[in-house]
Amino acid sequence: MTQIPHAGVIGNPISHSLSPKLHGHWLERYDLAGDYTALQVAEDALEQTLRSLPAQGFVGVNVTLPHKVEVLKYADQVSDRATLIGAANTLTFREDGRIFADNTDGYGFMANLRQGAPDWDPEAGPATIFGAGGAARAIIVALADAGVPEIILSNRTRPKAEALRADFGPRIRVVDWVQAGSMLEDATTVINTTSLGMKGAQPFKVPLDALRPDAVVTDIVYNPLRTPFLDAAARMGCVTVDGLGMLLHQGVPGFERWFGHRPEVDDETRRAVLA
Numbered sequence: 001m002t003q004i005p006h007a008g009v010i011g012n013p014i015s016h017s018l019s020p021k022l023h024g025h026w027l028e029r030y031d032l033a034g035d036y037t038a039l040q041v042a043e044d045a046l047e048q049t050l051r052s053l054p055a056q057g058f059v060g061v062n063v064t065l066p067h068k069v070e071v072l073k074y075a076d077q078v079s080d081r082a083t084l085i086g087a088a089n090t091l092t093f094r095e096d097g098r099i100f101a102d103n104t105d106g107y108g109f110m111a112n113l114r115q116g117a118p119d120w121d122p123e124a125g126p127a128t129i130f131g132a133g134g135a136a137r138a139i140i141v142a143l144a145d146a147g148v149p150e151i152i153l154s155n156r157t158r159p160k161a162e163a164l165r166a167d168f169g170p171r172i173r174v175v176d177w178v179q180a181g182s183m184l185e186d187a188t189t190v191i192n193t194t195s196l197g198m199k200g201a202q203p204f205k206v207p208l209d210a211l212r213p214d215a216v217v218t219d220i221v222y223n224p225l226r227t228p229f230l231d232a233a234a235r236m237g238c239v240t241v242d243g244l245g246m247l248l249h250q251g252v253p254g255f256e257r258w259f260g261h262r263p264e265v266d267d268e269t270r271r272a273v274l275a
Contacts, residue, residue: 006057007258008037010049011064015040018273019062022251025272026263034259041067050074054093059258062251063089068134075101085137086167090254105135106142108250109220115249115265116241117216122146125188129153130180130206132160135220136193140168143189152187154180156194177206184210190233192219197227204229213237220246225274244270 009019015038023036039061041049046067051074053061063071068087072078075088076098082088088101113120127148129136132155140151151168154175155161165172175183184190190211196204198221208229211217217233222243230240248265256262263269 003057005034005059005258006037007034007060007062007254008039008058009062009064010039010041010046010067012040012042012066014038014064017064018247019064019251021273021275022248022269023255025269026255026261027259029268030259030261030263032259032261043067043070046070047074050091050099051097054097058093060090060092060254062254063091072101075099077101079103081106081141084141085134087134087137089250090257092254092257102253103138104250104253105138105246106145107253108246108248109135109139110142110146111249111252111265112243112245113216113218113241115245116218117239120189120216120239122148122189126150126152126186127189127191128183128187129191129193130196130204131155131193132157132164133193137164137167139191139193139220140164140172144168144171148189152183154183181207181210184208184212184215186212188212188215190215190217190238192221192227192229195221197221197229199223208232208236211236211238215239216241219243222247244273248273 009017020038071088077100079102082101082103085103088103090102090104092100127143152173153161154177156177161174165174195201215238217238218241219227219229220243221227225242234240
């Protein structure tokens with residue numbers, strides 16, 4: 001009898017994750033054998049959990065905070081992308097129990113951007129990024145690969161932004177947070193990777209007066225779906241892309257590896273996850 005493949009998402013906390021809803025929808029939609037569960041894993045139990053999952057029939061897991069960096073220590077093989085970003089969000093367990101770590105956040109970001117703004121041209125001009133956390137690292141790699149000529153970066157604590165410049169080189173230009181509004185004058189792509197504007201978080205207060213009306217503006221926050229940041233950009237005539245699609249698209253490569261079918265991200269997927 002063939003064992004049903006198990007997959008899941010690990011984090012701490014994990015109850016907020018939409019990944020079980022997403023992967024459960026795809027399993028049902030494509031009538032595939034398998035299941036997907038949320039696993040709350042404390043930091044001191046991470047290695048033991050990862051070693052035990054393959055024996056329980058798990059074929060892989062998504063990884064969310066706070067484990068994205070730490071899991072690299074326990075991987076037997078790490079993709080070039082995950083190495084460059086310094087974090088992994090997708091683990092695949094080989095039949096012999098070996099762990100392959102990858103990062104699909106940049107792929108998810110780029111697929112969402114291209115779906116939401118089909119006319120977006122990466123080479124049209126600089127990209128501005130607010131924030132310098134793990135998501136920003138993945139997005140910088142994706143933008144550079146796509147051919148964006150310059151990335152202008154600002155973070156509330158400047159040393160974190162300077163660390164990204166040290167890692168990714170002269171294509172990155174760092175601006176002080178108090179002057180972050182000035183980064184928008186030439187930017188044809190504008191991205192918020194901070195939690196500012198998220199439900200329960202502080203508001204996004206950087207002035208957006210200098211936004212170009214032909215800029216493509218995206219926010220990786222998806223609760224609320226339409227952040228004040230996106231609403232302000234839309235009022236100025238910009239094409240805006242919400243953050244939910246990044247979450248949906250980043251799940252595609254893992255699902256395909258674990259369950260053998262490449263899922264589609266469409267309106268039906270969005271409705272299922274938001275339901």
